[in-house]
């Protein structure tokens with residue numbers, strides 16, 4: 001038997017322990033070990049029942065995701081899953097009661113193994129789930145067939161299409177878990193298994209037959225799930241495949257439903273959607289591993305924080321700290337500014353409460369962690385200060401000079417600047433080793449990305465502390481270099497340049513937004529600007545003009561500045577790229593004025609506006625992102641292509657099922673991307689210069705992800 005699965009007899013029960021750290025993933029030897037151990041226990045006269053349990057902190061977190069890369073064709077998958085399904089049936093046919101003892105997580109294949117056991121017991125804090133859809137696949141080890149029999153189709157559909165884990169108590173109410181163990185899990189599971197042996201009770205999920213009423217209710221739930229997915233799963237296949245598999249299980253006998261599940265799983269596992277989502281799963285875990293920051297670099301535990309600036313960003317950052325249970329001082333220059341900031345925070349929490357995501361008591365407790373102040377009193381107690389004052393170099397320098405005096409020498413001093421040079425603040429503070437950027441994304445309390453911007457002298461401890469803190473704040477921290485706009489906004493400038501130029505050339509604001517949302521973004525570039533505020537970008541452009549810089553190479557459209565001058569800042573003023581019912585409203589209608597401005601801009605530039613195909617919009621925008629991404633990578637401002645993908649997925653909602661802008665470029669083929677860049681250069685001008693790394697990779701026949709030499 002493999003070392004990953006242990007077998008022993010305890011109190012007359014065979015205990016099978018899976019020990020495959022860190023999460024007991026089901027790699028092929030683990031599957032094999034379980035199979036052999038169950039067969040041994042069935043034949044072992046010393047065992048009256050069997051318990052399957054996980055070593056370490058969890059039961060089984062699922063199939064080993066890396067193994068999916070070895071499935072190159074549908075046929076590979078069909079062959080492998082035939083083996084897995086047969087194995088699970090052998091388990092289910094064990095001649096003695098077989099009990100899964102769950103602590104930590106039983107996810108994906110882990111829950112499917114548990115479903116093939118006769119009974120499931122769990123600790124109070126255990127969680128069970130079918131998160132496969134988040135990896136672009138469906139439960140492929142019988143989950144779409146057994147789970148509806150145990151929990152009903154409605155719950156199975158919810159769990160399998162949303163992928164969210166369910167707490168033990170809810171799983172028990174749903175019929176997935178039979179018993180919650182108080183105290184020692186193994187002892188409780190053994191006692192439970194013995195009671196079932198005594199009662200000679202064995203229950204096979206696959207033999208539970210659904211009544212006609214249950215089937216009909218299930219089919220109604222299938223129709224409702226399909227209707228909901230039309231809105232929520234645009235451009236994705238796996239959620240629909242899940243519904244099809246569950247439907248097959250309602251309409252056909254277990255064995256036939258299982259074959260359908262295997263076919264649908266096979267289609268999903270070789271799809272680009274699944275490869276993209278699996279790529280992001282590992283990219284997200286890789287991002288915390290910074291090449292020159294060893295794992296044992298001392299990282300401080302942040303216990304108290306302060307935020308300077310109670311505007312939209314500062315308020316959102318203070319909420320982020322409070323939500324993580326960290327007391328935070330919120331400073332602004334006068335009481336009026338603080339009152340405005342606190343009122344916004346209160347409104348945000350009221351919205352959360354109205355959605356049922358927080359109770360009134362939780363809101364009060366969380367708000368009590370935010371202490372407003374107009375002075376630096378108490379700043380000598382905090383472990384970190386996040387500066388979120390107006391985006392103005394002189395003001396920020398001054399703020400850092402003050403922070404250098406009022407904080408402890410070991411306090412981390414972070415700036416939320418989105419564009420300015422971190423090293424300037426570092427010098428102003430007098431202790432540059434403690435200074436770095438913490439670039440949050442708007443709304444700061446919601447968006448999961450935190451760009452951790454490394455200055456020239458930032459110490460490794462401060463980076464390690466920031467990575468640890470990001471996790472505590474529920475953010476994905478990505479370490480980036482200190483270039484203009486860092487990584488996210490530097491690339492965004494190229495995305496926006498193309499959006500503006502496409503408008504001038506003949507596309508409409510509505511068309512561009514529609515095409516990008518159909519591509520999978522939550523909001524198009526113009527809708528996004530109306531939310532973020534056209535004034536924000538305009539003020540940054542004014543500052544850049546004053547220092548002789550532009551955000552992106554190439555022609556700069558005048559239209560955003562014209563809107564700014566008209567006071568059309570977006571949703572907050574009731575007009576921007578769209579017209580809104582009222583200031584603050586989200587109900588928008590197209591505004592013919594934008595078309596007029598685009599005509600004027602085109603005339604000024606000497607171009608004839610033309611109809612623009614949807615495909616050209618996607619091609620221009622994604623090519624601009626990949627070309628600039630290649631520059632960012634070769635200049636070393638991102639450590640890996642996958643860091644850029646994470647930044648885009650979490651910072652700007654780049655569709656996860658496309659894997660991020662760099663992965664997406666690889667799926668097109670970098671030769672196609674380069675050909676496009678060259679074509680655009682010939683059509684539009686030299687500002688479409690190919691990134692040298694892009695040319696190099698194409699010459700070598702590689703992609704961003706096909707060779708470790710490319711920082712990947």
Ligand code: 3HC
Nearest residue numbers: 023025061062063064065066107108109131139140141285
């Ligand atoms: N396969 C391979 N590796 C896995 C894995 C899996 N299913 N789950 C986690 N890991 C690895 C991670 O990559 C990470 O590796 P690293 O240390 O080298 O970076 C390590 O285990 C620890 O994982 P986390 O950093 O994510 O640890 P957390 O404690 O934060 O989270 C977890 C634990 C909640 C279990 C989380 O890892 C998770 O959600 N895992 C994936 C669960 C999942 O999607 N299961 C379904 C798989 S598909 C399937 O089962 C198909 C079936 O139907 C046939």
